[in-house]
Amino acid sequence: GDQVEQSPSALSLHEGTGSALRCNFTTTMRAVQWFRKNSRGSLINLFYLASGTKENGRLKSAFDSKERYSTLHIRDAQLEDSGTYFCAAPGGYKVVFGSGTRLLVSP
Amino acid sequence: DAGVTQTPRHEVAEKGQTIILKCEPVSGHNDLFWYRQTKIQGLELLSYFRSKSLMEDGGAFKDRFKAEMLNSSFSTLKIQPTEPKDSAVYLCASSFRQNTLYFGAGTRLSVL
Numbered sequence: 150g151d152q153v154e155q156s157p158s159a160l161s162l163h164e165g166t167g168s169a170l171r172c173n174f175t176t177t178m179r180a181v182q183w184f185r186k187n188s189r190g191s192l193i194n195l196f197y198l199a200s201g202t203k204e205n206g207r208l209k210s211a212f213d214s215k216e217r218y219s220t221l222h223i224r225d226a227q228l229e230d231s232g233t234y235f236c237a238a239p240g241g242y243k244v245v246f247g248s249g250t251r252l253l254v255s256p
Numbered sequence: 257d258a259g260v261t262q263t264p265r266h267e268v269a270e271k272g273q274t275i276i277l278k279c280e281p282v283s284g285h286n287d288l289f290w291y292r293q294t295k296i297q298g299l300e301l302l303s304y305f306r307s308k309s310l311m312e313d314g315g316a317f318k319d320r321f322k323a324e325m326l327n328s329s330f331s332t333l334k335i336q337p338t339e340p341k342d343s344a345v346y347l348c349a350s351s352f353r354q355n356t357l358y359f360g361a362g363t364r365l366s367v368l
Contacts, residue, residue: 182357190345192359235299239357244289244349246299 155236155247162254167207167224170250172236174217178245179238181212181219186233186249195221195234226254260360262348267365274336277363280329281350285358290323290333291347293362299347305331338367 152175162168172181183195196203198212198219207226212219219236231254236247261280269275281288290302303323304312310323320339325331335342345362 180355184359189361190364191361192347194356194358197356237357239351239355244301244357248298 153236153238153245153247155250157250158248159251160253162223162226162230162252164227164254164256165225167222167226169223170221170234170236170252172219172238172247174219174238174245177214177217179214181210182237182239183210183219183221184235184237186235188232192235223252226252228254228256230254260348260350260358262346262360262363264363265361267363269338269365269367271340271367272337273367274334275338275365277333277335277346277348277365279331279333279348279360281331281348282352282358283329285350285352286328287351287353288325288331289349289351289357290331291349293345293347302333302346335365338365340367343367 154173156171160168180199182197184192185195187193195208196210198210200212202211207224209222223230231252234250234252238245260282263278267275286307288305292300292302302321305325308325308328320335322334343366345364347362348360349357351357
């Protein structure tokens with residue numbers, strides 16, 4: 150079935166640094182969505198992309214449907230960025246989710 | 257604009273009880289999803305409605321889980337009878353034609 154491979158599963162960053170999360174899809178998805186789970190456990194929408202890139206503050210996401218991947222870049226990481234990030238591919242009967250990346254930003 | 261509203265936020269049940277979780281999707285959305293979230297399994301799809309019609313019933317969750325959508329602005333998820341392994345966070349989400357997915361805050365269920 151449709152699957153999403155999300156990496157890394159865990160990531161540690163120092164404040165001010167950056168990194169990228171990646172999701173690889175086993176089939177062609179028409180869009181991708183990125184979420185962050187906040188301290189209360191709620192899933193917060195970050196980006197929805199059908200193609201190309203989007204940027205919001207220190208976050209930037211890219212989606213390549215043909216190459217079957219999406220990335221989420223975090224720059225100048227802050228302590229409040231800590232949390233679990235998920236990618237998801239809506240479309241069809243099911244929304245397939247990545248397994249999540251647990252990000253810890255430390256001073 | 258109101259997002260997805262789920263009630264209650266927390267539910268504690270005894271084994272064998274019947275519990276009903278409620279969800280109000282974003283107004284105008286025609287897709288509604290119920291998920292269960294656990295640390296081990298991650299997000300598991302329980303049910304998917306499109307325009308109030310059940311499109312996906314979650315396979316393995318059929319026997320004790322029943323989701324209904326009586327109108328376009330309200331859905332319920334009934335678990336009967338509850339078992340301790342049902343303890344999890346239950347999430348409701350809605351979208352318009354499978355575009356941006358909006359999640360509710362979830363209901364944390366504890367079955368003793």
